[in-house]
Amino acid sequence: MRFYNINDRKETATFREAVLQGAAGGNGLYFPISLTAKDGAFFDEIDNYSFTDLATEVLYDFVKEDFTRGELQDICGRAFNFSLPLAQVDRYIYVLELFHGPSLAFKDVGARFLAEVLKKIAEKAAQEITVLVATSGDTGSAVAKSFYNVQGIRVVLLYPSGKVSPLQEKTLTTLGGNITAVEVQGTFDDCQKLVKRAFADQESFGGKVLTSANSINVGRLLPQMVYYFWAWRQLENEQRDNMIFSVPSGNYGNLTAGVMAWKMGLPVKRFVAASNINRVVPDYLQTGQYNPRTAVRTHSNAMDVGDPSNFVRIREMFGDDHKRISQLIQGFVVNDEQTAEAIRDLHNKTGYILDPHGAIGYMGCRHHLQEGETGVFLETAHPAKFPDVVEEAIGESIDIPIYLKEIQNKEKQALQMPADYKEFRQWLSGHVV
Numbered sequence: 001m002r003f004y005n006i007n008d009r010k011e012t013a014t015f016r017e018a019v020l021q022g023a024a025g026g027n028g029l030y031f032p033i034s035l036t037a038k039d040g041a042f043f044d045e046i047d048n049y050s051f052t053d054l055a056t057e058v059l060y061d062f063v064k065e066d067f068t069r070g071e072l073q074d075i076c077g078r079a080f081n082f083s084l085p086l087a088q089v090d091r092y093i094y095v096l097e098l099f100h101g102p103s104l105a106f107k108d109v110g111a112r113f114l115a116e117v118l119k120k121i122a123e124k125a126a127q128e129i130t131v132l133v134a135t136s137g138d139t140g141s142a143v144a145k146s147f148y149n150v151q152g153i154r155v156v157l158l159y160p161s162g163k164v165s166p167l168q169e170k171t172l173t174t175l176g177g178n179i180t181a182v183e184v185q186g187t188f189d190d191c192q193k194l195v196k197r198a199f200a201d202q203e204s205f206g207g208k209v210l211t212s213a214n215s216i217n218v219g220r221l222l223p224q225m226v227y228y229f230w231a232w233r234q235l236e237n238e239q240r241d242n243m244i245f246s247v248p249s250g251n252y253g254n255l256t257a258g259v260m261a262w263k264m265g266l267p268v269k270r271f272v273a274a275s276n277i278n279r280v281v282p283d284y285l286q287t288g289q290y291n292p293r294t295a296v297r298t299h300s301n302a303m304d305v306g307d308p309s310n311f312v313r314i315r316e317m318f319g320d321d322h323k324r325i326s327q328l329i330q331g332f333v334v335n336d337e338q339t340a341e342a343i344r345d346l347h348n349k350t351g352y353i354l355d356p357h358g359a360i361g362y363m364g365c366r367h368h369l370q371e372g373e374t375g376v377f378l379e380t381a382h383p384a385k386f387p388d389v390v391e392e393a394i395g396e397s398i399d400i401p402i403y404l405k406e407i408q409n410k411e412k413q414a415l416q417m418p419a420d421y422k423e424f425r426q427w428l429s430g431h432v433v
């Protein structure tokens with residue numbers, strides 16, 4: 001399967017090329033040239049698959065120019081070494097828990113897959129790969145944990161000084177080894193600019209392979225399709241033909257992957273684009289007008305995005321036909337007060353503890369679920385990552401997982417860097433050689 005640039009259909013790449021390049025020319029996004037529906041034999045067998053088997057079945061078509069089925073199976077087996085359980089929280093509502101990975105957030109699914117893919121690429125080419133990422137928190141934690149000690153890979157994480165939470169800073173700066181944290185005296189945008197300039201300037205780094213790991217990379221997007229099949233598979237037969245997914249969304253990679261799974265034949269009736277008050281997409285679904293805005297801060301800060309980078313992929317799948325898009329996807333907007341209420345309400349009724357992002361998914365599900373339907377919402381982070389909001393909402397303290405406890409006592413190690421490309425280039429060319 002080849003991938004084309006959404007902005008220029010003539011430009012295509014194999015999976016390997018698309019992964020290494022991250023973005024296509026002119027900052028375009030890569031997309032698979034076709035999404036073939038899985039056949040009856042696949043759905044007949046699905047109940048017998050492990051998560052690794054399922055991932056191999058779903059993903060093989062996309063990677064077969066570059067990897068054998070055995071290599072892919074190996075990549076998936078190593079990447080998905082944590083559980084993705086489905087739990088019932090209400091008569092007709094289930095939660096798909098995506099937070100059992102090493103950084104306790106769903107981004108581990110994409111980041112771990114990408115790490116294993118890059119490791120194989122480095123191995124085959126007998127060449128080291130340097131991954132450059134600008135992060136405002138969550139992506140960096142998942143990438144740092146997923147790429148830690150992966151052979152053949154060095155990671156450079158740039159984050160804005162004073163603009164990530166103390167806990168997140170610890171997740172970025174305490175690993176060491178092949179992970180280098182660079183604390184930039186500037187904003188997240190400054191970090192992104194440094195990364196972009198380094199990519200545009202590859203020759204300064206002596207032919208070393210530089211790549212990105214941000215959420216537009218197809219190596220992170222594709223594996224996210226798998227857990228939609230996985231959730232569906234865990235439902236009873238009579239629930240399967242009448243189900244909806246509610247997806248708490250920010251950059252819309254997660255929802256894009258769900259719609260891709262639907263295109264590949266997963267019989268989902270509808271999706272809910274569940275959003276905080278950064279409501280560009282719900283507004284587009286309602287009006288057909290897409291108006292990016294400056295993001296505002298909310299309790300669900302991993303979803304504070306004013307111009308979601310993946311949404312063009314969804315538009316692309318429907319030839320930008322607003323009517324068809326809004327028939328499949330319904331929007332729902334939840335403010336901070338309602339987020340806290342949802343956490344309190346579900347905890348009072350069942351004891352289940354949501355995080356602020358999952359709470360928005362839950363509300364979207366409750367709102368749009370119709371009679372006779374089964375709803376699944378995605379829980380994208382462990383509630384202990386957001387203790388302030390969650391403990392205030394439920395009125396008790398919550399258990400902190402060992403990983404979060406441990407890093408609090410570790411020492412921060414970060415390289416100080418002004419928001420200045422010349423200095424960054426100088427340091428990086430010494431670092432990648």
Ligand SMILES: *Cc1c(COP(=O)(O)O)cnc(C)c1O
Binds near residue numbers: 105138249381
């Ligand atoms: C990144 C993130 C989201 C948003 O996912 P997108 O794919 O960007 O829409 C939701 N919840 C959590 C916890 C996240 O880290």
